[in-house]
Amino acid sequence: MAKSPRAVTLKDVAERVGVSAAAVSMALAGHRRIGPETTDRIRAAAAELGYVPSSAGKALRRQRSDAIALVVPNSTQHVFGHSYFTHVLTGVTSAANDRDVQVLVSTNSSEASGLTAYERVMRARTADGAVVTSAGIEDPNIERLAASGLPVVLIGNYPELPSAFSVGVDDVAASRSITEHLILEHGRTRLLHVTGPLDHRTAVDRRDGFLQAVAAHGLADDAQVVEGDFSERSGWVAVTGRRFGADGFDGVVFANDDMAFGGLQALRAEGWSVPGDVAVVGFDDFGIARVASPSITTVRVPAEAMARLATDRLFAQIEGEDSVPTRDELPVVLVRRASCGCASPPIDLLDD
Amino acid sequence: MAKSPRAVTLKDVAERVGVSAAAVSMALAGHRRIGPETTDRIRAAAAELGYVPSSAGKALRRQRSDAIALVVPNSTQHVFGHSYFTHVLTGVTSAANDRDVQVLVSTNSSEASGLTAYERVMRARTADGAVVTSAGIEDPNIERLAASGLPVVLIGNYPELPSAFSVGVDDVAASRSITEHLILEHGRTRLLHVTGPLDHRTAVDRRDGFLQAVAAHGLADDAQVVEGDFSERSGWVAVTGRRFGADGFDGVVFANDDMAFGGLQALRAEGWSVPGDVAVVGFDDFGIARVASPSITTVRVPAEAMARLATDRLFAQIEGEDSVPTRDELPVVLVRRASCGCASPPIDLLDD
DNA sequence: ATTAACTGCTGAATCGATAAAGCAAGGAGG
DNA sequence: CCTCCTTGCTTTATCGATTCAGCAGTTAAT
Numbered sequence: 209m210a211k212s213p214r215a216v217t218l219k220d221v222a223e224r225v226g227v228s229a230a231a232v233s234m235a236l237a238g239h240r241r242i243g244p245e246t247t248d249r250i251r252a253a254a255a256e257l258g259y260v261p262s263s264a265g266k267a268l269r270r271q272r273s274d275a276i277a278l279v280v281p282n283s284t285q286h287v288f289g290h291s292y293f294t295h296v297l298t299g300v301t302s303a304a305n306d307r308d309v310q311v312l313v314s315t316n317s318s319e320a321s322g323l324t325a326y327e328r329v330m331r332a333r334t335a336d337g338a339v340v341t342s343a344g345i346e347d348p349n350i351e352r353l354a355a356s357g358l359p360v361v362l363i364g365n366y367p368e369l370p371s372a373f374s375v376g377v378d379d380v381a382a383s384r385s386i387t388e389h390l391i392l393e394h395g396r397t398r399l400l401h402v403t404g405p406l407d408h409r410t411a412v413d414r415r416d417g418f419l420q421a422v423a424a425h426g427l428a429d430d431a432q433v434v435e436g437d438f439s440e441r442s443g444w445v446a447v448t449g450r451r452f453g454a455d456g457f458d459g460v461v462f463a464n465d466d467m468a469f470g471g472l473q474a475l476r477a478e479g480w481s482v483p484g485d486v487a488v489v490g491f492d493d494f495g496i497a498r499v500a501s502p503s504i505t506t507v508r509v510p511a512e513a514m515a516r517l518a519t520d521r522l523f524a525q526i527e528g529e530d531s532v533p534t535r536d537e538l539p540v541v542l543v544r545r546a547s548c549g550c551a552s553p554p555i556d557l558l559d560d
Numbered sequence: 561m562a563k564s565p566r567a568v569t570l571k572d573v574a575e576r577v578g579v580s581a582a583a584v585s586m587a588l589a590g591h592r593r594i595g596p597e598t599t600d601r602i603r604a605a606a607a608e609l610g611y612v613p614s615s616a617g618k619a620l621r622r623q624r625s626d627a628i629a630l631v632v633p634n635s636t637q638h639v640f641g642h643s644y645f646t647h648v649l650t651g652v653t654s655a656a657n658d659r660d661v662q663v664l665v666s667t668n669s670s671e672a673s674g675l676t677a678y679e680r681v682m683r684a685r686t687a688d689g690a691v692v693t694s695a696g697i698e699d700p701n702i703e704r705l706a707a708s709g710l711p712v713v714l715i716g717n718y719p720e721l722p723s724a725f726s727v728g729v730d731d732v733a734a735s736r737s738i739t740e741h742l743i744l745e746h747g748r749t750r751l752l753h754v755t756g757p758l759d760h761r762t763a764v765d766r767r768d769g770f771l772q773a774v775a776a777h778g779l780a781d782d783a784q785v786v787e788g789d790f791s792e793r794s795g796w797v798a799v800t801g802r803r804f805g806a807d808g809f810d811g812v813v814f815a816n817d818d819m820a821f822g823g824l825q826a827l828r829a830e831g832w833s834v835p836g837d838v839a840v841v842g843f844d845d846f847g848i849a850r851v852a853s854p855s856i857t858t859v860r861v862p863a864e865a866m867a868r869l870a871t872d873r874l875f876a877q878i879e880g881e882d883s884v885p886t887r888d889e890l891p892v893v894l895v896r897r898a899s900c901g902c903a904s905p906p907i908d909l910l911d912d
Numbered sequence: 913a914t915t916a917a918c919t920g921c922t923g924a925a926t927c928g929a930t931a932a933a934g935c936a937a938g939g940a941g942g
Numbered sequence: 943c944c945t946c947c948t949t950g951c952t953t954t955a956t957c958g959a960t961t962c963a964g965c966a967g968t969t970a971a972t
Contacts, residue, residue, distance in 0.1 A: 215685060217928060228952050233930055243950055260683035264619035265928030268957045273616065275664065275686075291847070294646055301665060305677070310686060312627065312664040313653060325657070331612035333567060334627075334662060469851060495643070499821065501853035569958060580922050585960055595920055617958030620927045 216259045224253045236261075267333070275310040276300075276522060277335035279326040281349060291495040292511055296341050296363065299515025307523060314338075324349050330358045337522045339363065339515065359525040361518040365409050373525060375518040375536045379410055382507045382540045383417025384424075386489050387461050389505070389542060391425050394487050394549050396459035398430040402446040402471065404438040404463045411438070414463045414491060432457070436467050443467025444474040453485035459548075465490035465497040468504050472547065483549035493543055502546035510538050568611045576605045588613075619685070627662040628652070628874060629687035631678040633701060643847040644863055648693050648715065651867025659875060666690075676701050682710045689874045691715065691867065711877040713870040717761050725877060727870040727888045731762055734859045734892045735769025736776075738841050739813050741857070741894060743777050746839050746901050748811035750782040754798040754823065756790040756815045763790070766815040766843060784809070788819050795819025796826040805837035811900075817842035817849040820856050824899065835901035845895055854898035862890050 222229040227246065235242045235250040242250075253259075267273045278300050280293065297313070304311045312335060314326040327349065329335050337359030340350060354360050354372040362374040390396040401418040404411030415433060422431040436442035443462055450456060452475065462468035468490030475482055482488050482502055490497050490506040497504035521534055544550035574581040579598065587594045587602040594602075605611075619625045630652050632645065649665070656663045664687060666678040679701065681687050689711030692702060706712050706724040714726040742748040753770040756763030767785060774783040788794035795814055802808060804827065814820035820842030827834055834840050834854055842849050842858040849856035873886055896902035 215683065215928095218930095219928080229928085230930075230953080231951060233928095234951090237930085241950060246950080258683065260680055262620070262928050263684040263686040264616050264625065265957090266930080267616035268614070268620050268928075268959090269930045271957070291643055291646065294643065297649075297665065301667060305667065310664045310666070310681065312662045313649065314662070315653060315657065328612055329662065331567065331610065332615040334615040495847075496851055499848055499851060567958095570960095571958080581958085582923080582960075583921060585958095586921090589960085593920060598920080614958050617927090618960080620929090620958080621960045623927070 215262065216257045217262065218259070221250065221254050221257055221259050224257065225250050271333070273310075273333055273336050274308065275312055275335045276304055276519070276526075277312050277314045277326060277329050277338040279338045279340040279353075280313070280315050281324075281326075281340065292492065293341075295494060295511035296339075296515040299512040299517075300339055300519050303516045303519035303523075309336075309523075327353060327356075330356070337361075337526045339518050339522055341515075359522055361522045361525065363514055363518050365413060367409070371533050373518075373521055373533050373535075375514050375521065375538070377509055377514070377538050377540050379413035380417040380420070383414040383461070383463075383491070384421040385417075386491070386505075386507050386542055387418050387421035388425070389544075390459040390461065390487055390489060390548060391421065391427065394459070394483075396487055397427055398457045399427060399432075399459045399461060400447070400450070400457040401431070401433045401461045402436045402443060402463060402467050403433060404436060404467075406435055408438075411463055418461050436463065438464050438466060440466045440470035443470030443472075445470075447471045448474045448478065452480045457486055459487040460489070462488065462490045465492045465494065465500075465504055465506055468506070468547070469496050469500050472500060472502070472504070482547055487549055488547040490547075497543070497545065500547075505545045505548040505550060506543050508541045508543050510540065514538055567614065568609045569614065570611070573602065573606050573609055573611050576609065577602050623685070625662075625685055625688050626660065627664055627687045628656055628871070628878075629664050629666045629678055629681050629690040631690045631692040631705075632665065632667050633676075633678075633692065644844065645693075647846060647863035648691075648867040651864040651869075652691055652871050655868045655871035655875075661688075661875075679705060679708075682708070689713075689878045691870050691874055693867075711874055713874045713877065715866055715870050717765060719761070723885050725870075725873055725885050725887075727866045727873065727890070729861055729866070729890050729892050731765035732769040732772070734861075735766040735813070735815075735843070736773040737769075738843070738857075738859050738894055739770050739773035740777070741896075742811040742813065742839055742841060742900060743773065743779065746811070746835075748839055749779055750809045750811070751779060751784075752799070752802070752809040752812045753783070753785045754788045754795060754812065754814045754819050755785060756788060756819075758787055760790075763815055770813050788815065790816050790818060792818045792822035795822030795824075797822075799823045800826045800830065804832045809838060811839040812841070814840065814842045817844045817846065817852075817856055817858055820858070820899070821848050821852050824852060824854070824856070834899055839901055840899040842899075849895070849897065852899075857897045857900035857902060858895050860893045860895050862892065866890055 218229040218232050222232045225232065227250065231242055231246065232250050235247040236254060278297060301311050314329050326338060330338060339361050340353065341363040350362065351369060354362065354369055360373065362372055363376065364374065365376040365379060366372055366374050387399065390399065399422055401415060403415045406412055422428045434446050436446050443466065446467065447460060460471060462471055468488055472482060472488060475486060480486055488504065490504045493506045493508035494511065497506040517536055570581045570584050574584045577584065579602065583594055583598065584602050587599040588606060630649060653663050666681050678690060682690060691713050692705065693715040702714065703721060706714065706721055712725065714724055715728065716726065717728045717731060718724055718726050739751065742751065751774055753767060755767045758764055774780045786798050788798050795818065798819065799812060812823060814823055820840055824834060824840060827838060832838055840856065842856045845858045845860035846863065849858040869888055
């Protein structure tokens, strides 16, 4: 380190060329009131000196930071574990990169002064807006943030926040659809559903989709719902000690893939064959479903596309184009693999 | 958004209390030259108005952004796919959060004006420093960045950049160690090594460790090295069509878990038993090794701890404490699972 | 009693970029 | 010939926070 070569500023370029700083600023912005010959000289000098405008100076003057925040309300440990986050980050950064906007990742670890970290980021105008993900149904901070008048787009379903911008999938329909896959294409009739934590909208919706499916096919009496928490362990726990096969459940619908994977291990440990004795399906397809053995049939949630769209909506909001809240719902795809009995190569390398 | 409630500034707080802006600034900073009674009134007013200092104003004046960049030189698609990145991000954010510093994720997608995006971030002083990860041995941008005098810490091994700060693991020793595990504990003698792309230091080091191990035990003649590229597919390709078992290789050392997983699928497809006919080991333990069937014995690289330490070193550098480059090497752990023949429960839920 | 030091605040300068207003010189139009 | 519009720049104000230099008024020291 030692020598921290003072950064090149507008003034440096101006002196080099022999014009005012304002002229340099205007020339670099392509303003027509600066002569073409001067503009060329300024551009050349800027390039030669390696001038890059100070983001702080620009942000202060323009009242715009050219950065957006990706907010992860849940604890760092928990959510980063889900590779869901990786997909979201990819979507957000690619949309932001298209506009030369920085992405900052904000968690709410420091709960100092009653303000969550991401609220601070917004109020300090470190970011022009935020994409918020993985919020539980109960999070009051999200409501505050969405109601604060600051540009925010939520990923997920928030029927209780009708005035918020959001991007999601139809969890109810998707869950009903994959349940019906078990019923109609595999003839399963005695179904178990393992939910996520029921204070999450996602968990509730997926459960409701399951219930609609069994009700619609007259299988409600033989169906059962047990609450999990989206963790692998809870999937394991939910199926352990139950009866499957001929005189038990012949299908299990897990509300996500992590639980399905945990369930798969438990079923194997207790000697049940999948999909022979019991068919298993998951939800999400963020990674583990493809690599598990047997590979897990699931609903692919387009996390990256959702994040990209959410980011686009956020920019529209920041630019003031949109003033009326938007709600986007993306289609999902049923991915047929081995755990439900659909044929599948041992590995689908082309899958991802 | 219609009503964008103009942000609360220092001036607003000052007017409310009836003092100068300077007094407010000093009071909030805990300066002793402001009377205790005035300080209390200022603090109360600031809290009441919900004052949060503008990061742009502060950054401009202090010449410090209180943000660091996490730089991912490779293409977004490629690297985010590796869940390695998730671990790194967790480590960086947790270290940054401890200091109330923002983390921004920077890729080099926009190659505009010859400057990579992350170099722009540094020169625009959007970030005070950068943690750089996943750089190939060949990347000239990294050298430029490291030589630029800006605070940078690299994650990985960069013997060709002796004046750079870096944090890594001893890939050579680790690779030798896991190879010897196959030799000494499982009696394997005919070993195949599948490398990563050999323009990556990591790939070269792991190959060298493998070669040291076979040479040390007189198995060099029966050993073979084939080049892969760290992708699942290349692991598949590397073992397909080869002979294993009694008259072939009885052990394969993959340079990472993704390739090991691909290799596992290929071996299964061709009817070889793992670990019966052939023992398999990987490297990294970023996720897939635990959930594969059979689970993959591997070297756990402490990505999160490396990232956390790298971030700590970066802050030391930014604060100017450290002026002489540091090089940290973290210990790795051999994780014994099923693919090498070490006993293992069907799933180790406590593992992660 | 006079100087020195301290206390508690205010005023002004500063960080770097931008945009509005200003101003000189030249050309067009009446 | 005088006004009016361009053209091509410069001056100046501004964004919000910080910090140094001042400046009254008080207390301590000699």
